Amino acid sequence: MSDVKIHELRSDIDELQELLKQAKRKRVQDILSLEIRKLETEWIALKDKIRETPMEVAPSSSAGLKKRSQIKLSGYGWDQSDKYVKIFVTLKDVHTLPKEQVYCKLSEKSMELYINDLDNKDYRLVINNLLYPIIEADSHWKQKTDMVAIFLAKADTSIKWSHMTEIEKKFEDKRANRFKTEPEDIDKKDPQASIMSLMKNMYETGDDDMKRMISKAWYEGQHKKKSDTLDL
Structure with missing residues (x-):
């Protein structure tokens, strides 16, 4: 007015x-x-x-919109063929979303999956440091019933992937080598020294239960030695 x-x-x-x-x-x-x-x-x-006179601010149309939850995914399944490494992410009703709400961002050694506005939630799966390089242009993804399948094109089709990421492989290699004794070490050391070295390694890298078990075995072994000496 x-x-x-x-x-x-x-x-x-x-x-x-x-x-x-x-x-x-x-x-x-x-x-x-x-x-x-x-x-x-x-x-x-x-x-x-x-x-x-203070101006009355009209309520924003977005103010009434409920903010969507942001969910970081960690679980997935994977498989491979000669050409692709296949990643499978299971989410109920994901196949009902428009294609523009389900997409991936790829680089030579990483993959990010985005699923937006599924039951008012946004989902994200990030896999960094892939074990080997991929070809972004030849990779693709598909929406299936309650699932998204991502096909990462191998840069080197002659290689079979043992793990999905470099970190997983390093961790597995470390576990495999934890109790491994080199053949030359066996030749150089007497059996008793090798057992002691192995027990020490197990104690240093083991959990609390492992440490209690080794301590008990050590105590009982020392006690038996003393008993045998007294008997002699």
């Missing part, structure tokens, strides 16, 4: 100013000038009032 009144006042002022230009008699000019000043004062006061 105030905006309309300001507009009307401005129109009145402009019209009176046009009349003032056309007026020839001094008395008429004075009357018009007085009326113009009065309307300009009213126009300025109304503008200042509107400027000082």
